[in-house]
Amino acid sequence: MPAMPSPAIQARGVTKTFGRVRALAGLDLDVARGEIVGLLGPNGSGKMTFIRTLAGLIRPESGSIEVLGRSPSRAVADGQVGYMTQAAALYGELTVEENLRFFAALNGVRAAGPRIADALATVDLADRRTSPVNTLSGGMRSRVSLAAALLHAPSVLLLDEPTVGVDPVQRREFWNHFRSLAAAGTTILVSSHVMDEASRCDRLGLIRDGAIVAEGSAARLVERAGAADLESAFLILAEASR
Amino acid sequence: MSVRRVAAVAGRIASQFRRDHRSLGLLVAAPILIMSLIGALWGSVDPASVRVVIAGDGATPPAAALTASLSRAAGLSVRSAGLDAAVASLRDGSADAVVVLAGSPRVIVEGSDPTRTSGTLTALTRALAAALGPATPAPPVEYLYGGPSASLLDSLAPGLIAYFGFFFMFLLAAVSFLRERTSGTLERLLASPLTRGELVAGYLAGFTLFALLQAVILIVFTIAVLGVSYRGGIGAIFVVAAGVATIAVALGLLVSAYARNELQAVQFIPLVILPQGFLSGLLVPVDRLPDLLRPLAGAMPLTYAIEALRAVMVKGYPLGDGLVLRDLAIMAAFGVAALVGAALSIRREVA
Ligand SMILES: Nc1ncnc2c1ncn2[C@@H]1O[C@H](COP(=O)(O)OP(=O)(O)OP(=O)(O)O)[C@@H](O)[C@H]1O
Ligand SMILES: [Mg+2]
Numbered sequence: 121m122p123a124m125p126s127p128a129i130q131a132r133g134v135t136k137t138f139g140r141v142r143a144l145a146g147l148d149l150d151v152a153r154g155e156i157v158g159l160l161g162p163n164g165s166g167k168m169t170f171i172r173t174l175a176g177l178i179r180p181e182s183g184s185i186e187v188l189g190r191s192p193s194r195a196v197a198d199g200q201v202g203y204m205t206q207a208a209a210l211y212g213e214l215t216v217e218e219n220l221r222f223f224a225a226l227n228g229v230r231a232a233g234p235r236i237a238d239a240l241a242t243v244d245l246a247d248r249r250t251s252p253v254n255t256l257s258g259g260m261r262s263r264v265s266l267a268a269a270l271l272h273a274p275s276v277l278l279l280d281e282p283t284v285g286v287d288p289v290q291r292r293e294f295w296n297h298f299r300s301l302a303a304a305g306t307t308i309l310v311s312s313h314v315m316d317e318a319s320r321c322d323r324l325g326l327i328r329d330g331a332i333v334a335e336g337s338a339a340r341l342v343e344r345a346g347a348a349d350l351e352s353a354f355l356i357l358a359e360a361s362r
Numbered sequence: 363m364s365v366r367r368v369a370a371v372a373g374r375i376a377s378q379f380r381r382d383h384r385s386l387g388l389l390v391a392a393p394i395l396i397m398s399l400i401g402a403l404w405g406s407v408d409p410a411s412v413r414v415v416i417a418g419d420g421a422t423p424p425a426a427a428l429t430a431s432l433s434r435a436a437g438l439s440v441r442s443a444g445l446d447a448a449v450a451s452l453r454d455g456s457a458d459a460v461v462v463l464a465g466s467p468r469v470i471v472e473g474s475d476p477t478r479t480s481g482t483l484t485a486l487t488r489a490l491a492a493a494l495g496p497a498t499p500a501p502p503v504e505y506l507y508g509g510p511s512a513s514l515l516d517s518l519a520p521g522l523i524a525y526f527g528f529f530f531m532f533l534l535a536a537v538s539f540l541r542e543r544t545s546g547t548l549e550r551l552l553a554s555p556l557t558r559g560e561l562v563a564g565y566l567a568g569f570t571l572f573a574l575l576q577a578v579i580l581i582v583f584t585i586a587v588l589g590v591s592y593r594g595g596i597g598a599i600f601v602v603a604a605g606v607a608t609i610a611v612a613l614g615l616l617v618s619a620y621a622r623n624e625l626q627a628v629q630f631i632p633l634v635i636l637p638q639g640f641l642s643g644l645l646v647p648v649d650r651l652p653d654l655l656r657p658l659a660g661a662m663p664l665t666y667a668i669e670a671l672r673a674v675m676v677k678g679y680p681l682g683d684g685l686v687l688r689d690l691a692i693m694a695a696f697g698v699a700a701l702v703g704a705a706l707s708i709r710r711e712v713a
Contacts, residue, residue, distance in 0.1 A: 175552075196553055196554065196555065197555050197557075199554075199555045203549075209546030209547045209549055209550045210545075211545075211547060223550070226555065227554055228555060268550070
């Protein structure tokens with residue numbers, strides 16, 4: 121019997137407190153390789169905090185986390201993780217291309233030129249290559265931020281509300297791209313408040329007060345809640361867990 | 363003009379500020395700290411006794427008589443030694459003046475610091491006049507460094523070069539690293555294979571370029587435009603100035619881990635920059651500091667930078683001189699400690 125490949129992401133009983141705020145309260149989640157999992161949950165439910173623990177930025181107080189079978193910081197050091205923060209974190213004085221060049225170099229991308237061109241084509245910003253980032257619109261900045269997370273073709277992509285402020289046409293393009301990445305084996309964990317986006321995930325994790333309260337495909341969650349659509353299912357399940 | 367709107371803005375500012383406890387604390391503490399420093403510095407003006415070495419045969423009657431009579435003068439501490447040893451103690455700073463008794467008496471002073479020199483000469487000539495009698499003409503004065511024409515600026519320039527270099531690089535590094543934190547890009551850097559050590563080294567290298575440029579401008583300007591005289595090699599001056607900048611950048615990075623915003627970063631000026639201005643030998647020689655403050659000077663990197671830069675610029679010591687090497691070594695230790703501290707502090711969560 122072939123050894124089961126370890127899941128791309130495996131979190132067990134993860135907790136983290138900020139002062140008096142319990143941001144993560146025993147969170148469990150598995151994400152298989154090549155799977156797209158959506159994290160849904162109200163504001164302040166711990167989505168970013170969880171993503172930050174996966175990116176090696178926060179050490180949980182208890183519980184265990186593995187990314188690709190190793191510690192998150194190991195996976196990050198190996199260049200296997202791409203992280204897109206909720207707010208576009210870029211250098212405003214630098215141009216789009218200078219930003220991408222910098223992040224490519226940090227991640228040890230060789231022959232950055234073609235990869236940058238690819239990433240810019242993906243987010244449809246090839247014509248703004250030489251614009252300083254602080255002259256771009258909010259949605260455009262999000263797109264550059266995504267491009268920066270894609271450059272080194274990471275095995276695990278962590279996306280914190282990647283499509284905030286992004287128009288519907290671009291959003292569809294993003295998701296087509298995510299699909300093709302997943303088909304090629306990239307694992308994607310994406311947080312979102314957008315239901316149409318959530319329904320495109322293979323699986324959803326409903327998070328509330330720092331713990332997963334419901335898990336499954338969009339169809340299963342709708343069925344379980346006995347709701348008409350995902351949005352009402354979300355509202356019902358979120359209420360039920362109070 | 364609407365009073366209500368003005369009041370709204372004023373009220374908002376007040377409540378924001380009220381929540382920033384550190385800024386509030388500093389508002390009170392900083393002036394007290396600085397004023398007590400100044401008070402300790404100039405209030406207890408230490409009538410430091412002028413240390414005189416009589417060079418000559420201590421046994422011959424005139425030398426012995428002179429030694430005895432100078433010893434009685436207030437504010438003078440007198441010992442005797444051979445000429446070479448006496449000059450050596452001038453060099454290493456353990457004496458302020460040498461009275462040479464071979465032939466007609468003459469006086470040698472160190473001369474690199476005009477304030478100190480004039481203080482020394484005033485006390486010594488008065489005592490000498492009393493000891494030798496009014497008939498004897500005042501003995502000629504020789505200067506080990508500088509000379510009677512050395513201006514205050516000549517002696518201040520090395521300190522100022524070090525001080526301003528430190529000041530600007532510190533602020534620049536602290537504020538730009540803080541922006542890395544507040545803009546979220548630090549988050550992105552830490553979620554990449556970049557290590558903390560690499561990040562600090564990168565910052566250091568990036569800023570060193572500008573620090574060197576600034577050092578060139580400062581040095582060229584003080585020498586060419588202000589006409590400050592210097593004796594050492596320009597290269598040696600440059601090495602010390604670059605060392606100062608390195609420490610400043612490292613300290614700036616370290617400090618930015620403990621600030622939440624630019625305002626709080628700027629507040630480190632009265633804590634880190636100003637005390638060094640008072641205590642590192644820029645204004646008052648370190649050995650003249652009140653006993654209470656002198657240990658503080660020893661804990662400040664600028665003390666060594668200014669000492670080294672003075673040695674190189676005013677006294678013309680080469681880089682290989684023992685004193686300069688010792689200062690550079692201490693500066694290097696400060697630099698390494700600050701860099702390690704900076705690297706360790708990067709992950710500090712500033713929420
Ligand atoms: N660095 C921090 N310091 C203090 N509290 C924090 C910090 N980061 C998160 N928190 C707290 O942890 C909780 C979870 O926050 P988190 O940002 O993970 O929520 P989220 O699910 O991403 O919310 P949103 O949908 O609004 O983006 C919140 O109560 C928040 O205030
Ligand atoms: Mg969030």
